[in-house]
Amino acid sequence: MAIRPWLMCCNKEGTMAQKKVNAVIHSQEKLAEGIYSMWLDAPEMAEVAVPGQFIAVYTNDPSKLLPRPISICEADKENGRLRIVYRIAGAGTKEFSECKAGDTLDIMGPLGNGFPLKKKKAFLIGGGIGIPPMLELAKNLDCEKTAVIGYRDQETFLADELRKYADVVIATEDGSVGTKGNVIDAIRAEKLTADIIYACGPTPMLKALKAYAMENGIECYISLEEKMACGIGACLGCVCHSKDIDEHSNVRNKRICKDGPVFRAEEVELLTSDEQRERIASGIMIKKEEQA
Numbered sequence: 001m002a003i004r005p006w007l008m009c010c011n012k013e014g015t016m017a018q019k020k021v022n023a024v025i026h027s028q029e030k031l032a033e034g035i036y037s038m039w040l041d042a043p044e045m046a047e048v049a050v051p052g053q054f055i056a057v058y059t060n061d062p063s064k065l066l067p068r069p070i071s072i073c074e075a076d077k078e079n080g081r082l083r084i085v086y087r088i089a090g091a092g093t094k095e096f097s098e099c100k101a102g103d104t105l106d107i108m109g110p111l112g113n114g115f116p117l118k119k120k121k122a123f124l125i126g127g128g129i130g131i132p133p134m135l136e137l138a139k140n141l142d143c144e145k146t147a148v149i150g151y152r153d154q155e156t157f158l159a160d161e162l163r164k165y166a167d168v169v170i171a172t173e174d175g176s177v178g179t180k181g182n183v184i185d186a187i188r189a190e191k192l193t194a195d196i197i198y199a200c201g202p203t204p205m206l207k208a209l210k211a212y213a214m215e216n217g218i219e220c221y222i223s224l225e226e227k228m229a230c231g232i233g234a235c236l237g238c239v240c241h242s243k244d245i246d247e248h249s250n251v252r253n254k255r256i257c258k259d260g261p262v263f264r265a266e267e268v269e270l271l272t273s274d275e276q277r278e279r280i281a282s283g284i285m286i287k288k289e290e291q292a
Contacts, residue, residue: 019044020058021107028083035129036097037073040261043080045109050075051117051137052200052223052262055082055109059092068092071200071225071261072110073132073158074139076248082109085132085158093213112261115221119143120195124166125209126150127201131158135225137198138165146192150183155219184208194218200225203270210265220265275286 026039045055049072056067074083088094099105115137122143126134127150134147135158147166149159154176162168170178173187179186183205186192199209200223213220 022104023102023107025099025101031157035157037085040082042082046077046080046082047077049110050114051140052114052133053112054112055107058106059095071133074136087129115198115262117141118196123194124196125199127205130201133200135161138162148183148186184212207270209231213265221262222265223261225261
């Protein structure tokens with residue numbers, strides 16, 4: 001197995017923890033339409049990875065310099081492998097989907113922080129491509145846990161694997177499996193309760209869960225991995241508003257890939273794409289009025 005270190009980088013504590021390596025693809029399979037599962041030989045990364053972290057995956061196209069951040073679905077420490085489950089969303093992930101066993105990809109990681117592992121009755125909530133990190137979390141949590149997972153339709157990838165480690169409740173947009181609606185509809189329909197929420201998925205889902213957690217006094221941790229672009233802090237495309245002032249920029253912003261991707265729900269302000277556009281437009285109008 002050819003794994004060669006290329007570049008060392010520091011974590012938030014300043015220790016040398018991550019490196020860029022050329023990893024051999026152990027296997028790859030299609031799980032659903034546009035959804036793929038890939039196992040990578042990366043023993044050093046697998047040894048230290050924790051639930052909620054991600055890796056940066058580089059394409060083999062030299063014209064594409066920035067990597068694609070993809071959450072860790074599983075870390076097989078015994079065999080030294082990492083599993084990622086990803087959706088084809090552009091040229092980079094399309095290239096990954098065409099790889100086969102024996103091919104290699106440059107990867108860096110593990111990156112970001114992870115979910116805190118607490119012994120409380122837990123909801124593990126995933127929506128769409130936010131479901132994969134819930135699998136490694138379910139394997140590592142030592143508590144009563146229910147995975148509430150949301151899909152568009154009957155292609156319920158990873159549901160059977162999650163059932164090995166947690167009770168599973170499914171919501172689908174079209175009602176083809178489980179509760180028709182979203183994950184909160186499923187929680188209410190099944191009269192489920194929990195003392196802590198771990199969640200990953202699209203912003204509207206996370207925003208609704210944040211409100212649900214606050215209304216019910218539930219501790220809530222959310223992964224904002226959906227908003228990440230390069231995953232290494234180079235593009236500033238994943239900046240979100242926060243309660244606290246950033247010590248470097250002196251503004252109320254956090255870079256999701258560097259300060260997250262996991263946050264306590266109350267730490268960050270969640271804006272949908274439409275809300276972000278409205279805020280930007282409002283800021284432009286205010287600036288023009290000040291200059292007039």
